[in-house]
Amino acid sequence: MQENFNMEELMDLLFTRQFRKLKDILTEMNEVDIATFIEELDSEKTVVVFRMLPKELASDVFACLEVDKQEHIINSITDYELGTIVDDLFVDDAVDMLEELPANVVKRVLKNARPDTRKLINQFLNYPENSAGSIMTAEYVGLKQSMTVEQAFAYIRKNGVDKETIYTCYVMDAKRRLEGVVTVKDLLMNPYEEIIGNIMDTHVIKAFTTEDQEEVADSFQKYDLLSLPVVDHEERLVGIVTVDDVVDVMEQEATEDFEKMAAMLPSEKPYLKTGVFQLAKNRIAWLLILMISSMITGGILAKYEAAFAVIPLLVTFIPMLTDTGGNAGSQSSTMIIRGMAVGEIEPGDLFKVLWKELRVGIIVGAILGFVNYVRLVILYPGKEMLCLTVVLSLMVTVVIAKTIGCVLPIAAKVFHMDPAIMAAPLITTIVDAVSLIIYFQLACSLLGL
Amino acid sequence: MQENFNMEELMDLLFTRQFRKLKDILTEMNEVDIATFIEELDSEKTVVVFRMLPKELASDVFACLEVDKQEHIINSITDYELGTIVDDLFVDDAVDMLEELPANVVKRVLKNARPDTRKLINQFLNYPENSAGSIMTAEYVGLKQSMTVEQAFAYIRKNGVDKETIYTCYVMDAKRRLEGVVTVKDLLMNPYEEIIGNIMDTHVIKAFTTEDQEEVADSFQKYDLLSLPVVDHEERLVGIVTVDDVVDVMEQEATEDFEKMAAMLPSEKPYLKTGVFQLAKNRIAWLLILMISSMITGGILAKYEAAFAVIPLLVTFIPMLTDTGGNAGSQSSTMIIRGMAVGEIEPGDLFKVLWKELRVGIIVGAILGFVNYVRLVILYPGKEMLCLTVVLSLMVTVVIAKTIGCVLPIAAKVFHMDPAIMAAPLITTIVDAVSLIIYFQLACSLLGL
Numbered sequence: 009m010q011e012n013f014n015m016e017e018l019m020d021l022l023f024t025r026q027f028r029k030l031k032d033i034l035t036e037m038n039e040v041d042i043a044t045f046i047e048e049l050d051s052e053k054t055v056v057v058f059r060m061l062p063k064e065l066a067s068d069v070f071a072c073l074e075v076d077k078q079e080h081i082i083n084s085i086t087d088y089e090l091g092t093i094v095d096d097l098f099v100d101d102a103v104d105m106l107e108e109l110p111a112n113v114v115k116r117v118l119k120n121a122r123p124d125t126r127k128l129i130n131q132f133l134n135y136p137e138n139s140a141g142s143i144m145t146a147e148y149v150g151l152k153q154s155m156t157v158e159q160a161f162a163y164i165r166k167n168g169v170d171k172e173t174i175y176t177c178y179v180m181d182a183k184r185r186l187e188g189v190v191t192v193k194d195l196l197m198n199p200y201e202e203i204i205g206n207i208m209d210t211h212v213i214k215a216f217t218t219e220d221q222e223e224v225a226d227s228f229q230k231y232d233l234l235s236l237p238v239v240d241h242e243e244r245l246v247g248i249v250t251v252d253d254v255v256d257v258m259e260q261e262a263t264e265d266f267e268k269m270a271a272m273l274p275s276e277k278p279y280l281k282t283g284v285f286q287l288a289k290n291r292i293a294w295l296l297i298l299m300i301s302s303m304i305t306g307g308i309l310a311k312y313e314a315a316f317a318v319i320p321l322l323v324t325f326i327p328m329l330t331d332t333g334g335n336a337g338s339q340s341s342t343m344i345i346r347g348m349a350v351g352e353i354e355p356g357d358l359f360k361v362l363w364k365e366l367r368v369g370i371i372v373g374a375i376l377g378f379v380n381y382v383r384l385v386i387l388y389p390g391k392e393m394l395c396l397t398v399v400l401s402l403m404v405t406v407v408i409a410k411t412i413g414c415v416l417p418i419a420a421k422v423f424h425m426d427p428a429i430m431a432a433p434l435i436t437t438i439v440d441a442v443s444l445i446i447y448f449q450l451a452c453s454l455l456g457l
Numbered sequence: 458m459q460e461n462f463n464m465e466e467l468m469d470l471l472f473t474r475q476f477r478k479l480k481d482i483l484t485e486m487n488e489v490d491i492a493t494f495i496e497e498l499d500s501e502k503t504v505v506v507f508r509m510l511p512k513e514l515a516s517d518v519f520a521c522l523e524v525d526k527q528e529h530i531i532n533s534i535t536d537y538e539l540g541t542i543v544d545d546l547f548v549d550d551a552v553d554m555l556e557e558l559p560a561n562v563v564k565r566v567l568k569n570a571r572p573d574t575r576k577l578i579n580q581f582l583n584y585p586e587n588s589a590g591s592i593m594t595a596e597y598v599g600l601k602q603s604m605t606v607e608q609a610f611a612y613i614r615k616n617g618v619d620k621e622t623i624y625t626c627y628v629m630d631a632k633r634r635l636e637g638v639v640t641v642k643d644l645l646m647n648p649y650e651e652i653i654g655n656i657m658d659t660h661v662i663k664a665f666t667t668e669d670q671e672e673v674a675d676s677f678q679k680y681d682l683l684s685l686p687v688v689d690h691e692e693r694l695v696g697i698v699t700v701d702d703v704v705d706v707m708e709q710e711a712t713e714d715f716e717k718m719a720a721m722l723p724s725e726k727p728y729l730k731t732g733v734f735q736l737a738k739n740r741i742a743w744l745l746i747l748m749i750s751s752m753i754t755g756g757i758l759a760k761y762e763a764a765f766a767v768i769p770l771l772v773t774f775i776p777m778l779t780d781t782g783g784n785a786g787s788q789s790s791t792m793i794i795r796g797m798a799v800g801e802i803e804p805g806d807l808f809k810v811l812w813k814e815l816r817v818g819i820i821v822g823a824i825l826g827f828v829n830y831v832r833l834v835i836l837y838p839g840k841e842m843l844c845l846t847v848v849l850s851l852m853v854t855v856v857i858a859k860t861i862g863c864v865l866p867i868a869a870k871v872f873h874m875d876p877a878i879m880a881a882p883l884i885t886t887i888v889d890a891v892s893l894i895i896y897f898q899l900a901c902s903l904l905g906l
Contacts, residue, residue, distance in 0.1 A: 232701035270791035342719035
């Protein structure tokens with residue numbers, strides 16, 4: 009993506025020590041862009057530039073930095089400066105950061121926060137990973153039923169400045185139980201003397217603190233929300249999730265699915281920031297499992313040693329057969345896994361899906377078989393039975409691969425496993441074994457081996 | 458996901474013809490939920506229920522329906538009813554629908570729209586698919602620099618009700634050129650007599666109509682936006698994109714990547730709504746290409762026929778070798794493709810990535826080799842050279858597979874191709890060929906074949 013600022017100009021001002029001019033430009037810039045600039049700087053210059061920023065902006069920029077830069081800044085500033093920043097951060101940003109920092113740094117951060125901030129952060133840190141509680145923040149606007157629109161506006165004007173969103177306001181009773189929501193649009197469209205209780209929407213779409221973040225993302229997508237209230241099990245409002253965090257959750261969940269579907273354990277950090285040993289660790293488990301599984305396929309082959317000792321040519325069709333089968337199966341499993349991830353396909357659709365894949369398998373298998381047959385009769389004239397063996401095996405393999413590819417992910421879901429593990433690597437290994445059995449059995453009968 | 462309403466109760470009321478009570482409940486419900494209910498009904502009941510809805514709500518529900526239900530309703534209502542709905546729809550929803558409908562239905566829809574709506578829809582229909590122009594809508598709040606905060610509020614109160622968002626307002630000059638943005642939060646935090654020109658933000662993050670929707674999504678994610686103005690090449694404001702549409706774009710783009718990475722052409726429709734022939738068509742192209750490529754691998758094998766005619770046991774290690782190589786390579790390519798899709802990895806990172814994958818390949822290859830060696834010396838005592846051949850081939854294959862897996866997606870990007878095609882299927886086919894050459898070359902030298 010194109011940058012919205014002139015990186016070179018800023019670097020130039022920094023290196024020629026034109027700090028006043030640099031400061032003027034930075035103060036006018038978006039916090040995300042300033043963070044992008046700071047990410048490019050070495051340790052020493054990072055602190056120089058960070059200290060140039062006005063207090064308010066400094067916290068905003070700090071929230072946009074990567075955790076290693078944050079750690080470096082924390083270690084370079086005074087306790088007082090640190091306290092100001094922590095108190096200015098939204099709780100969700102503070103929690104995201106603290107979850108990544110080493111224990112001694114976390115201790116220093118919490119020590120310098122105000123007692124109420126510290127209490128809140130500690131509470132939020134305790135919600136399970138990937139739950140609604142772990143991505144919510146505490147900075148929302150809370151109103152009362154008895155307020156008028158005018159009073160609500162006055163309250164927002166006074167308290168709204170440091171809220172993560174002011175556009176959806178939450179109406180609570182004396183025990184902080186959520187009673188309704190009212191948007192600023194509702195407030196603007198109603199007369200000043202109207203009572204909040206009369207215009208609030210009581211059909212509130214909400215989440216519980218322990219609910220999975222994927223379900224939270226689904227709600228946002230289904231109902232086109234900008235924010236979602238999170239309540240505890242006594243229906244008390246404890247925080248809100250905003251759409252910008254949901255956008256990040258969606259990207260993270262998709263990335264995890266890509267990783268799982270390529271036989272890796274999902275990584276916590278971005279690729280370039282993950283160490284070599286961590287990457288190797290994430291990858292070795294499935295590689296070992298799949299390697300051992302494919303030894304079984306080798307065992308199947310060993311049983312037919314006699315067959316390919318007689319006709320060694322049989323061996324040369326193995327890659328074409330197993331690869332095509334594996335690809336056909338992965339296509340189906342990918343469609344089904346993704347369909348379940350976005351909520352389109354449910355286990356109840358099994359027979360609908362199976363019927364569809366069966367027909368697709370027959371069409372695709374027939375075309376592949378035909379192309380192959382033409383090639384084989386040209387290349388190996390006079391060996392019709394061999395050609396027939398290869399082509400028949402291919403067609404049967406494709407149909408079976410498509411069936412396996414759609415049944416296994418759905419079966420995984422039924423047994424409360426993650427469908428994403430039933431992706432290309434595992435499907436390929438299973439289809440390999442199946443296709444070789446079909447191939448050599450057909451060879452034995454058709455070629456009389 | 459759990460429904461937020463009682464589907465059975467609604468069905469019951471409908472089938473026992475308690476229409477008044479049903480109508481009362483529906484009127485209180487969220488439009489998304491009403492649409493979910495209507496999706497479950499047959500053709501006749503669909504129209505009965507749809508006609509129960511108050512006019513305002515009917516358009517909202519209509520926008521949430523799948524296109525086949527929309528088409529059925531359009532064909533069952535009067536021209537007058539149709540005109541009302543079309544004029545009430547946001548332009549982006551109308552355009553989404555019209556892009557899917559058959560030409561004669563589109564004609565009838567446009568004929569019954571107001572002339573200005575018709576003109577706008579026609580203009581928006583002309584933007585290229587997947588461009589910012591194709592996902593934007595026209596219902597935004599436009600202000601003037603010279604207005605006061607009080608005038609702005611009055612304007613929003615009067616015109617805001619049918620805007621897609623009122624929370625970000627766009628400030629334009631007399632020629633509709635975008636000069637700045639001001640949020641309702643800014644308006645609320647400033648005194649009534651303040652001039653908009655003084656409080657608007659002139660550093661506007663914007664998109665051009667022809668820009669790719671993926672770039673639009675990136676901007677939303679980077680800057681945590683709720684809406685983004687879209688301008689033409691004369692900087693005139695023509696529409697806005699809102700975050701709810703971006704959430705859909707993100708899901709759609711991820712789905713497309715999953716499809717491409719499993720060797721399929723991306724489908725336009727959800728899986729269950731896609732016909733068998735369309736599915737087969739999306740899948741056959743890559744299956745054919747990959748099948749023909751794996752024939753090359755077969756050709757390589759044919760060259761070593763003499764080798765496995767002497768030691769048929771060699772053949773039984775082929776699946777383990779090619780599968781493990783393929784899996785190792787796909788792991789790397791998946792990480793790199795996804796890293797590039799989310800903007801973390803750039804072609805300039807090639808050497809950083811290569812160095813990382815090389816080390817990961819060596820660690821992973823060593824572990825896999827060791828496990829294999831232990832197994833082989835137990836199973837085949839006295840055949841040390843054979844064991845060594847298999848293990849060495851495996852280790853070299855893994856390292857090369859990881860290298861290919863990271864280089865090819867980056868190379869694709871450099872040559873302006875889609876990195877997603879360099880995923881598991883293609884990588885597997887390439888690694889197959891490479892691993893077999895390594896294996897039989899090693900066998901020939903180490904075993905003296």
